[in-house]
Amino acid sequence: MSDTQPDVRLRDTLGAVPAYKAGKPAPPREDLVTYKISSNENPYPPLPSVLKTVQDAAGRMNRYPDMSVRELTEALAARWGVTPDEIATGTGSVGVLGSLVQITCNPGDEMVYAWRSFEAYPIVAALAGAKPVQVPLDSQARHNLNAMADAITDRTRLVIVCTPNNPTGPSVTEDELRGFLAKVPSDVLVVIDEAYLEFVEPDHQIDALAIYRDHPNVCVLRTFSKAYGLAGLRVGYCIAHEPVAEALRKAAVPFGVSDVAQQAALASLEAYDELQERVDALMTERARVAQALAEQGWKIPDSQANFVWLPLGDDAMAFAAAADQAGLVVRPFDGDGVRCSIGETEANDRLIEVCEEFLNR
Ligand SMILES: *Cc1c(COP(=O)(O)O)cnc(C)c1O
DSSP, rough: SSSOOOOOOOOGGGOOOOOOOOOOOOOOOOOSSSSOOOOOOOSSSOOOOHHHHHHHHHHTTTSSTTTTOOHHHHHHEEEHHGGGGGGEEEEHHHHHHHHHHHHOOOTTEEEEEEESTOOOOOOOHHHHEEEEEEEOOOOSSSSOHHHHTTTTTTTTTEEEEEEOTTTTOOOHHHHHHHHHHSSSSSSSEEEEEEEGGSSGGGGGOHHHHHHHHOOHHHHHEEEETTTOOOOOOEEEEEEEEEEHHHHHHHHOOOOOHHHHHHHHHHHHTTTHHHHHHHHHHHHHHHHHHHHHHHHTTTOOOOOOEEEEEEOOOGGHHHHHHHHHHHEEEOOEETTEEEEEEOOOOOHHHHHHHHHHHHHOO
């Protein structure tokens, strides 16, 4: 740091912005292969067809991308049965989420979401100067939608429902969500964050798009980062009714979604059947891990996403250290629990071992 302190005045609200704790890379070791299971990434490498498209697009990086993201927007609209006007893309769904706060919240307005949930929520709230209203999860680590409805005030502008919930895993039911929406004032925007949509078991799936069609104040947030395996390219989108989607497009970073990202997302939509096989394999692995942990005596929430949650409370950091020893980088939340992504088979095997040893320590 330089010794001259600038007089520049920064916004007070920055003091309220929590730092994003990104999963650190797994440090290489000589004695064993290490795995990063801290960021819910897709462990599979890119599909050859997607990689080829990206390589071709890389040859055009001297040009700006298509600012209107036309081709991808049209492909998404066709895929989900909406019009292109109802789609807004962004630099990852977190990028779109930042815009959602910008277009709804003036400083001091309230943003309601469950807690613990996705750690980006308090960050985007604080950045906009919005007041985060965090409603505790219930005893099953599920959204308490009744309490969330009660938390809505005259100042509430935005509500987020994260389903399945990161980092705990359970999803909300369609009945619960519809019952909740019936209580939300029609001028409050409700975001259904479905980052893990593709990992939900059939009997837990909800039709968020049907709910969206029934409610002009609902929008659906989705990403290419998880099931589609494009976390590093930053592309996500929101399905929103026209005035909201239009506002999102106004608020987006110009040219934010690169041509490489646009092309990769298009190619991934086309290759979805191939990607689905990988998602199915990850779901099978999730069931295997959950079953093994249950047999060991762990009581973990029913995860519908590509991770499991260990409600370890004050032992969270000790567990993370034990996992580290075994060559696994997990994501601890001090005093609360540990989130472990479903990764390579070997990583999952090792997670099961670490869990067993930790219980018997
Ligand atoms: C991973 C995740 C996202 C996606 O983030 P991107 O910015 O699209 O990579 C969004 N919401 C939740 C709850 C997540 O866990």
